[in-house]
Amino acid sequence: ETGVTQTPRHLVMGMTNKKSLKCEQHLGHNAMYWYKQSAKKPLELMFVYNFKEQTENNSVPSRFSPECPNSSHLFLHLHTLQPEDSALYLCASSQVRTGGPSYNEQFFGPGTRLTVL
Amino acid sequence: LAKTTQPISMDSYEGQEVNITCSHNNIATNDYITWYQQFPSQGPRFIIQGYKTKVTNEVASLFIPADRKSSTLSLPRVSLSDTAVYYCLVGPLNTGFQKLVFGTGTRLLVSP
Numbered sequence: 536e537t538g539v540t541q542t543p544r545h546l547v548m549g550m551t552n553k554k555s556l557k558c559e560q561h562l563g564h565n566a567m568y569w570y571k572q573s574a575k576k577p578l579e580l581m582f583v584y585n586f587k588e589q590t591e592n593n594s595v596p597s598r599f600s601p602e603c604p605n606s607s608h609l610f611l612h613l614h615t616l617q618p619e620d621s622a623l624y625l626c627a628s629s630q631v632r633t634g635g636p637s638y639n640e641q642f643f644g645p646g647t648r649l650t651v652l
Numbered sequence: 653l654a655k656t657t658q659p660i661s662m663d664s665y666e667g668q669e670v671n672i673t674c675s676h677n678n679i680a681t682n683d684y685i686t687w688y689q690q691f692p693s694q695g696p697r698f699i700i701q702g703y704k705t706k707v708t709n710e711v712a713s714l715f716i717p718a719d720r721k722s723s724t725l726s727l728p729r730v731s732l733s734d735t736a737v738y739y740c741l742v743g744p745l746n747t748g749f750q751k752l753v754f755g756t757g758t759r760l761l762v763s764p
Contacts, residue, residue, distance in 0.1 A: 537697070566749045578696070578754040585749050625695045629750060636745035638684065641752060643695025 538562040539644035541626050547650045548616065556611040556647045558626030567609040568641065569601060570625040578625065584609060585631060616651045623648050656740045661759040670727040672758050674740030677721045685716060685723045688739045690757070696739060700725070727760075735762045 539560045548554050560567065569581040583591035584603040598620075600612040609626055623646045629639040657675040664670045676685070684703050688696040700707055702714040702723070713726040727734055737757040743750070 537695070539695070568749075577756055578752075580751065580753075583749055583751075590749065591751070623693075627695065631749050638686070638701060638745050639750045640698045641696075641750060643697065645694050648693070 537642045537644065539626060539628055539642050541624075541644040541647050543647060544645065545648045545650075547652065548613070549652050550616060550618070552616075553612070553614040555613065556624055556626075556649075558609040558611075558644055560607055560609075560626075560628035560642070560644075562628060562630070562642060564628035564630045564642070565606050566629045566631045566639065567603060567606070568627040568629075569609065569611055570627065570643075571622050572625060572646070573622040582611075613649075616649075618651050621649055621651045656742055656755050658738075658740050658755065658758045660756065661761070663761050663763065664730055665763050666731055667729050670730050670734070670760060670762075672725045672727075672738055672740075672760070673722055674725070675722045676740070676742045679720050679742055680744065682744045683720075683742050684745060685714065685720075686741045686743075687712070687714065687725050688741065688752075688754075690737045690739065692736075696754070699738075730760075730762045732762050732764065734760065736760060 542557045567584045571579045581595045582601045598615050602610040625646045626644045627641040629641045686701040687699045689699050690696040700712050700714045704716050707714045715724045737759050739754050739757040
């Protein structure tokens, strides 16, 4: 148990559906991340929210829309996805420290296994 | 960020020591070496981090030679539950969030 929960754990959706992935962290962290892990490919960073502000968007298609209403919750809204978007979507959080460089260990949730038909 | 090279897979037996080596020839002066572990259907988990020489914690040891162009993660007396993918990451400490760049990792299979 890492302190980061994700729901649902599994999701099957059609290409015309709209769904949302939810992530919640119970660690008091101030940064949250979405990653995508496709079969046979490395983890790819999708979005970063730092103090609820989106600070990174790694050229992610607009059919993926993140939302961070507060520092504990992160959503990934999905619409008109393609079969190649099928993957494990992982959420992570970390505590960003100020006052100088430091390593901010990321704590990952269990992921949502998404299948797009 | 420095590119890393790891073996794709390794096999071991319970009770053995496992050493996974990572090459990072272009490591920069301010880069640190970090290892994450990922079990099937779970997110990665931080194992250990170091800059030079040797670092040890309750899970593993990390050996880094003087030139820092490679590093070795050592898992003492592995068990079946150590079957996982192990990622070597190289990058600087940041004043902000940490941008992790994962490679393909090393898939370790521990057999009885």
